[in-house]
Amino acid sequence: MDFKGQKLSETVCVWIITVAAVLAFLYGYVKQDFQAMMVLFGGGCTLAFVATVPDWPVYNKDPVTWLPPKEDAARRGGNGSGGRGAGGKGGSKKKGSSSWASLFGF
């Protein structure tokens, strides 16, 4: 999830819960039904969870663009094995990105 996605997800979460609470209270008061109010509010919270907690693609529209890495021959040479290790990690991340786990940022 990128930074704009984080802001969007929080805004959506707050709005869904607030609107659900207001509607649930009004419905419960008009119908004189406390249980209906709690069910509606719980439903709103569940909806907010599904909509904003997983890392949906809509939250990844503005990825951070990093500067290209500096070519530094001395450093690369001195830490060759570490570099290879990092490359391996990147590969596993790419594999994971197509699975469900990536929705939750793993």
Added chain:
Amino acid sequence: MTHSWVSRANALATYAGTVLAVVCLAVTATDYFHRATPAVHCDFVGTEGLQKEFGHDRGYIVLNLTADLRSEFSWNTKQLFVYVNVEFATRKNAHNNMVMWSAIIEDKNEAVLRLPTLRPQYPYAITDQGFNLRDREFNVTVAYNVMPRVGALYTRHHKFTGFRFPGEYQAPALGRVRRPGSDVIEEVPASREEAEVAAYLEGLEQEEAEA
């Protein structure tokens, strides 16, 4: 800490909890606009016994209680706790107050009480520290706690005054009632539950006798 789904779930739960607290406050506020019109009436049917015991007097009274408490139920009412207090004053104790009967009403549809023979739930409910119950004036207070789902509990009282114990002792006997201001003892049918209990006890005694 990096931003992850756990941080988002945590933020959601925290905000939802705060909003729920605000909703509960709003629900409590609606209780102030709830107007109840309960109808409560209580009569003194008579005494089923007035006994001098070791160190004290005990009274066994029968009341006729009718109450319609349905209007006390709002959407925020969980249950009612109804209780009947007997109060009297003696020279030794200025304020005697005893719970004679109580009940929990969990449903609006059960909030109509018709109890033509309301007796003390426990045999020792009406006791005086002394021998002052004869010809003693007493009051009956029908009270109930309105217990909300969220918010504050409150209590309502309905007081009935001017009842009086008979002037002489009377051996306790279920179903034999002395009307107030009269010497005649009348048969008043015990309630269905008490009749069932009496039949059960009688059956036990018979079994013991046969064994």
